[in-house]
Amino acid sequence: MPTEICVDCPVREHALCSSLNDEGVIAFTGLCQRRCVTAGETVMWAGDESRICANLVSGVLKMVAATADGREQIVGLFYPADFVGEPYAEEHAFTVTALTNAELCTVQRRPFEHFLEEHARMENLLLQRTLRALKEARGRMLSLARLSAGEKVAGLLIDMAARAERCVRRPGSDHPVTFDLPMTRGHMADVLGMTIETVSRQLTKLKGAGVLALSGNRTVTIKDAHALRAWAAAR
Amino acid sequence: MPTEICVDCPVREHALCSSLNDEGVIAFTGLCQRRCVTAGETVMWAGDESRICANLVSGVLKMVAATADGREQIVGLFYPADFVGEPYAEEHAFTVTALTNAELCTVQRRPFEHFLEEHARMENLLLQRTLRALKEARGRMLSLARLSAGEKVAGLLIDMAARAERCVRRPGSDHPVTFDLPMTRGHMADVLGMTIETVSRQLTKLKGAGVLALSGNRTVTIKDAHALRAWAAAR
DNA sequence: CCGGGTCCTTGTTTCAGATCAAGGCAACAG
């Protein structure tokens, strides 16, 4: 049965598909294909023809821009329920790679564009999400250009914490939170436009100030969320 | 007659409105209002309720993001025919200010959103433009984070030249081009995430290398487009 | 012609973060 892949979809309510009624879902399912990728695997290559789009079902992806001589910058992170891909573009401008093992629900680009024409609510939702992504990208431009290393790292930690455990705690409360970073120091550096060493030093500083606890390379405990927020806005 | 404002509109063919048929234009005209602003005037304030959107008819606008302590970054420039504003957002995230005298065709946000629902082609065009803006913003993230001062300035000059005299010359040809910068050194610095002094020094360097000629503060002649492109990609 | 803007250039100093270099630690294969 073709709807199977949607019925038990963990992001059914949060992805673009949430805009579809039952018939719409059935039609959409016909276009979709599940795909699993392992950490490090690249899903779309900059310069390649833009043939597919996707909804991310699980895992985390990065979108990387690069200069001709190899300098890299992560220009977007994708979490479950996010839409990935470049509709209406002939070729991919950026490379998209899995940071963790991940599961995608892929659609051919052309049929997807055609589907949007006939499902105004999905098109509208995509528009709203794209506008939000644009706003975020602009905020990140401010961060890349004008924030200090300390502010950047603190800000990223806040973002990742919010993404990692949305349901675990109510926003605003200040109890310690523990979560796993979905990426290495190197990836953090690529997101923030810095080097690995500087990221590491900032984390050490935050630890020294009693704001964080680090255990292993990936596990972070925010001991003082208030201080972390202050750090993000001032250091 | 209500259609008057569109009939003689210089950007009629290039703005969002190009997606409308005659009836659509008439309906849209009913929602629009022309507004002139002088250089330096602010059109939308970050934090204010998002009440209007606009098509830019003439002039150049900047969109500025700022930190709490006053550091600023220009996160977008708007040229004639560009769409400005944040539909579906309750409040403006960024401040939009005129760099030159400018003319806007404004629409109330809510009625505009409603209008989009009923004019799928316009909604689709807005989606495509938003996707392109997002791609540009991501490219700029790479530039802000990873390029050197020289690369940034050369790149911006190339962009502005392309915007300034689109019809004057065919792309790729290498004859000298003269055009006026639509902004001060200070604005260039705000776009590129640098300081006025560094922008000035880079321009002086470019002049010294025989790549550019500068006359007055605003007029630039690209004497060697090839060299300028090389500078943008390597210096 | 003068005074006061605004904007730009140029010189000097300072500093945050990059770069270079050396280990540490955990996971894993043999």
Add this chain to the structure above:
DNA sequence: CTGTTGCCTTGATCTGAAACAAGGACCCGG
């Protein structure tokens, strides 16, 4: 158990751009 590999930390040094400072060019109003 041992060598390898990947990732992280820490230290020392270097450097590009910021910050600070001073002065020049141009414009405008009186």
